[in-house]
Amino acid sequence: MKKTVSFFKSLKGKIVLIVCILLAGIIIRQSLENLYEEKQVQNGTVTTYEDGSRVGRSLSYAETVPEDNKILQAFYEQFPTATMLVACEEDLTNDGKKDLVVIYNTPEEDEASKNTALVNGGHIRLTVMIDLGNGETYEHTEPIPAPVENQKIQFQNIDKADEMEFVLQGQKGAKVGYGIFRVIEGKAVNLFGEGMEEC
Numbered sequence: 001m002k003k004t005v006s007f008f009k010s011l012k013g014k015i016v017l018i019v020c021i022l023l024a025g026i027i028i029r030q031s032l033e034n035l036y037e038e039k040q041v042q043n044g045t046v047t048t049y050e051d052g053s054r055v056g057r058s059l060s061y062a063e064t065v066p067e068d069n070k071i072l073q074a075f076y077e078q079f080p081t082a083t084m085l086v087a088c089e090e091d092l093t094n095d096g097k098k099d100l101v102v103i104y105n106t107p108e109e110d111e112a113s114k115n116t117a118l119v120n121g122g123h124i125r126l127t128v129m130i131d132l133g134n135g136e137t138y139e140h141t142e143p144i145p146a147p148v149e150n151q152k153i154q155f156q157n158i159d160k161a162d163e164m165e166f167v168l169q170g171q172k173g174a175k176v177g178y179g180i181f182r183v184i185e186g187k188a189v190n191l192f193g194e195g196m197e198e199c
Contacts, residue, residue: 088155099128108122168181178195
């Protein structure tokens, strides 16, 4: 016993003890890694988008209305210099009449123009054409800045209340943003969002 104690007090004994502890640690770690890999569940699938740049679940975006859409024609009457980029139809005000969310490029300046960059000679804006109740007369919300690229709209009744919200997402270069909007008292109000001011 005295020889064992004196051996572990010597330099050689300390080195042997350290080597044994390191080997035991390596063996335990390898055993735990093997156990972890055995327990991993390999179920599920990954969706790759058509361009191959992103993975995740498929999202359903609203489709742009055709050029002969009557609300879009009313938009062009009120914004004759605008170029429509995206226009999607839904009853946003819960009155049984379709409204139209329009993202467009306009050469006309407004109070937000000094804070937004020109894109193809104009500013990218969003407005909602609201049906006034007869399916023939429309007023628009005050135009607000919108993302300059890859604009997509999705309609959802997020809070399960009467009015329908719409989710707008888009980007400017590598910066991506989104906003959740609702039409409140004739205005398109951003209820929640992230990164929209950078897009």
